[in-house]
Amino acid sequence: MATPNKNAAPGRGLIFGDLWEFDPAPETADPRLKARYDLFIGGAFVRPRSGRTFDTINPATEGKLAEISLAGAADVDLAYRAAARAFPSWSALHGRERGKYLFRIARLLQDRAREFAVAETLDGGKPIKESRDFDVPMAAAHFFYHAGWADKLEYVAPGRRVAPLGVVGQVIPWNFPLLMLAWKLAPALAMGNCVVLKPAETTSITAMKLCEILQDAELPPGVVNIVTGAGETGAAVMGHPLAAKVAFTGSTEVGKAIMRQIAGTDKKMTMELGGKAANIIFDDAPIDQAVEGIVNAIFFNQGHVCCAGSRLLVQESVADRVVAKLKSRIRVLRVGDPLDKNTDLGAINSREQLATIRRLVASGVREGAALYQSPCVLPQKGFFFPPSLFTGVTQSHRIAREEIFGPVLSILTFRTVDEAVEKANNTAYGLSAGVWTDKGSRILKMSTELKAGVVWANTFNRFDPSSPFGGYKESGFGREGGRQGLLDYASTT
Amino acid sequence: MPPRSSHAAHARLLDEVGSVDQVGIEERVAKFTTRSVKKEAKIWGLKTALSMTDLTTLEGKDTPGKIESLCRKAIHPHEGLVTPTVAAVCVYPSMVRHAKAGVGASGVKVASVATAFPSGQTHLKTRLAEVRGAVADGADEIDMVINRGAFLAGDFAQMEDEISEVLEACGAATLKVILEVSELETFDNIRKASFIAMGVLRPGDFIKTSTGKTTLNATLANNQVMIEAIRDFYLDTGIAIGMKPAGGIKTAKQSLHFLIAVKETLGDAWLNKKRYRFGASSLLNDLLRQLEKERTGAYQAPYSFSDASESY
Numbered sequence A: 001m002a003t004p005n006k007n008a009a010p011g012r013g014l015i016f017g018d019l020w021e022f023d024p025a026p027e028t029a030d031p032r033l034k035a036r037y038d039l040f041i042g043g044a045f046v047r048p049r050s051g052r053t054f055d056t057i058n059p060a061t062e063g064k065l066a067e068i069s070l071a072g073a074a075d076v077d078l079a080y081r082a083a084a085r086a087f088p089s090w091s092a093l094h095g096r097e098r099g100k101y102l103f104r105i106a107r108l109l110q111d112r113a114r115e116f117a118v119a120e121t122l123d124g125g126k127p128i129k130e131s132r133d134f135d136v137p138m139a140a141a142h143f144f145y146h147a148g149w150a151d152k153l154e155y156v157a158p159g160r161r162v163a164p165l166g167v168v169g170q171v172i173p174w175n176f177p178l179l180m181l182a183w184k185l186a187p188a189l190a191m192g193n194c195v196v197l198k199p200a201e202t203t204s205i206t207a208m209k210l211c212e213i214l215q216d217a218e219l220p221p222g223v224v225n226i227v228t229g230a231g232e233t234g235a236a237v238m239g240h241p242l243a244a245k246v247a248f249t250g251s252t253e254v255g256k257a258i259m260r261q262i263a264g265t266d267k268k269m270t271m272e273l274g275g276k277a278a279n280i281i282f283d284d285a286p287i288d289q290a291v292e293g294i295v296n297a298i299f300f301n302q303g304h305v306c307c308a309g310s311r312l313l314v315q316e317s318v319a320d321r322v323v324a325k326l327k328s329r330i331r332v333l334r335v336g337d338p339l340d341k342n343t344d345l346g347a348i349n350s351r352e353q354l355a356t357i358r359r360l361v362a363s364g365v366r367e368g369a370a371l372y373q374s375p376c377v378l379p380q381k382g383f384f385f386p387p388s389l390f391t392g393v394t395q396s397h398r399i400a401r402e403e404i405f406g407p408v409l410s411i412l413t414f415r416t417v418d419e420a421v422e423k424a425n426n427t428a429y430g431l432s433a434g435v436w437t438d439k440g441s442r443i444l445k446m447s448t449e450l451k452a453g454v455v456w457a458n459t460f461n462r463f464d465p466s467s468p469f470g471g472y473k474e475s476g477f478g479r480e481g482g483r484q485g486l487l488d489y490a491s492t493t
Numbered sequence B: 001m002p003p004r005s006s007h008a009a010h011a012r013l014l015d016e017v018g019s020v021d022q023v024g025i026e027e028r029v030a031k032f033t034t035r036s037v038k039k040e041a042k043i044w045g046l047k048t049a050l051s052m053t054d055l056t057t058l059e060g061k062d063t064p065g066k067i068e069s070l071c072r073k074a075i076h077p078h079e080g081l082v083t084p085t086v087a088a089v090c091v092y093p094s095m096v097r098h099a100k101a102g103v104g105a106s107g108v109k110v111a112s113v114a115t116a117f118p119s120g121q122t123h124l125k126t127r128l129a130e131v132r133g134a135v136a137d138g139a140d141e142i143d144m145v146i147n148r149g150a151f152l153a154g155d156f157a158q159m160e161d162e163i164s165e166v167l168e169a170c171g172a173a174t175l176k177v178i179l180e181v182s183e184l185e186t187f188d189n190i191r192k193a194s195f196i197a198m199g200v201l202r203p204g205d206f207i208k209t210s211t212g213k214t215t216l217n218a219t220l221a222n223n224q225v226m227i228e229a230i231r232d233f234y235l236d237t238g239i240a241i242g243m244k245p246a247g248g249i250k251t252a253k254q255s256l257h258f259l260i261a262v263k264e265t266l267g268d269a270w271l272n273k274k275r276y277r278f279g280a281s282s283l284l285n286d287l288l289r290q291l292e293k294e295r296t297g298a299y300q301a302p303y304s305f306s307d308a309s310e311s312y
Helices: A073-092 A095-111 A113-124 A128-150 A177-191 A205-216 A231-239 A252-262 A287-303 A316-331 A351-366 A417-425 A440-449 A482-487 B006-017 B022-032 B039-051 B064-075 B093-103 B124-136 B148-152 B156-170 B187-200 B220-237 B252-265 B282-296
Strands: A039-041 A044-046 A052-057 A064-070 A162-164 A167-171 A194-198 A224-226 A243-249 A268-272 A278-281 A311-315 A370-373 A388-391 A408-414 A432-436 A454-457 A490-492 B053-056 B088-091 B109-113 B141-145 B174-178 B206-208 B242-244 B278-280
Touching (some): A073 A167, A073 A194, A095 A177, A278 A417, A287 B022, A311 A417, A440 A454, B053 B064, B053 B282, B093 B124, B124 B141
Parallel strands (some): A194 A224, B053 B088, B053 B278
Antiparallel strands (some): A162 A490
16 A cells, blocks of 8 residues: 555556646736735834844745845834824724725735736745636635625624724734635724734735735725735734734744734734644545545645644445545546646745655655555645545554645544544544534534534535534634624624 | 445445536536637547547447448448548447448448446346357447446445456457446536446546436536546546537537547547547538538528438
8 A cells, every 4th residue: 555556557557647647737927026015004014123024935847936034033023013093083984985995905905806816826835726716716806795794793793892993913824814804804904903914924915915905905005914924924023002902823833923922912813823623534434535625625725724634534344445436536636837837736834844845745654554646646846745645543643643845745544423423523623524414313423513613514614704613622623604703703782 | 345325335436536517517517508619720620520430320220221321320320531540430330230331441440338228137148148249249349338227335345356357258359338327417427437347447448428328418517527536537547538428419519529538627638439429320410511611601501411410
């Protein structure tokens, strides 16, 4: 099982060879990158007071894309002051008017969708088909959705009055840079808050490009301020005294550090952290579609998804069939140039993340699980990892407990429904889960017993702006999207 | 255990072959349509699709003259363009003689629909006689329709028996079994019927989506259900069955989507006319138009292609 070639055995095996190899099909839209990105404070692009910059690279080539400003504490302070100055008039503006700005942002983003998709793919490594068909359209959808709420806030919480909190500090991760920005900005603005936001240091470009859109939309200066940098900048954003609320999406480890940092203050918090989701396949599930769901669950965005279905729990009686079909399926996943329209798995976001994935995969092998990797050829340069799966995994393996955040699936088996629930819930996390069965009643039972913020039934990794998203346990608290997400940016009386 | 009711029969068979989720299958096939096939790969795909085409005319108004023209087109699809021939011409039984004369020694096969196509609603002995007649007239391939009534009633034994009798009547001719997917209505049923048919067929025989005579014909989704059934059957038994989507595939782009589905589901061994066919008429001219565009860099006017699609 560890040697891929044995699975390509002739005779009864299927041949996924190069009889019909596709020519390169790169997306050619101009991402219109600047050589250097300044900070966006008070409606203008300003050089950082720190005087420092860092490079952002293309993880698929390791080539430099642009210089990004490194915001120091003084820069973050400026951003907060600008936001605080903007807050009284922004929050007093009629919701209908705030909605107009959000509609404008959404439409401008749609107008420049291809440009943003290419920029996102260059900076983050995700395949163009995902940035084009998922990230950018979903980001626009979030602005549209919340634009619709802005003049209807009196209906968000019937019987109660809602009011904005003030200035909110937001820190977002590198896996869906533009989309996470939309998840954070749109509800905050719709509710009448002002924002200081920091994108992840490896993926700042689309956030800074969005600032161009904010300018074009004539959003009042200071309503949104974006500061770039790494952990120190993030800590300054989270800890600033003017922040009425902080919202963080990222690793559980950093989330805990932030909570320690702001303990004792009266800041409100929402945390969307890691996950180790169970994707549960029952023996009556439509197997081929379940296999497709498993692929969507773990290989979407190279597995850089907090809600990825990284633990596959499959009922023993169908385990062999599911695993055989899965191996066959991942052979035809195309790994390579993220800009190629046919690429299914792009580049791992950073050298550090690649090292993390390799380390955890090595631990899986060391602890005795059987590794199968797609025999695909990886590019010479850049950070790539083949689609991988482990069989013979038990609950005590590290690869069954820790978030790998890469294209690596750990496969466990179960016999009864109770055992499936027990194994699924036996984790520190609780962000999402998947259930595959033909039996509707079983779906309902599972969805009440699984301790996860989202339970997908016969599908996986489906999102909608109107559907709240968030976790249980160490996956965080608070919700994003829907009415619930909006309320996390409001005080209610 | 004999089926106590049609429901029990269907339930048992479904349990055996497994179900299909409609949302899931449609999601899967949508991915094939986002593949981008350019340059050499596109030309290879277009020529391969052309070589897999069963150029079809199934009309009451077909005449020997029309068949002769169809055969010429099948052998020499377009002046000045180097292409393979199509796989076969597909006609009604009464036209088999004319088609046989028309294709001559070109290597293009003559396929005949038979068994009271498209409904199949006549006596078995009449259907079998029709098959024997077509084979006697020189048909290389027979496209039969299944007994949908028997299938829906859960009388799988009858469906199997009829297919095996037709198979026997075929002799050396290749058999293609038309499921008429639009009358089976669900993806589960398409999968079940595929397995029943494959259980009877010889290696190299085909299962086929539809007659082209109903409202819904070949789609990427029902093609996918059937090629997944072919794959599962092959991996279980080692018997390689071919696939023929028919009806509704009108553009070159569509045909490439179907071939991508084959490439990613059944693999390279099915990317040839021995194992995959398109039942189509207007498709051929669009393939030629695209090939001419690749060759010359410009789209040619529709009238520069013989037998413009409307006439088929």
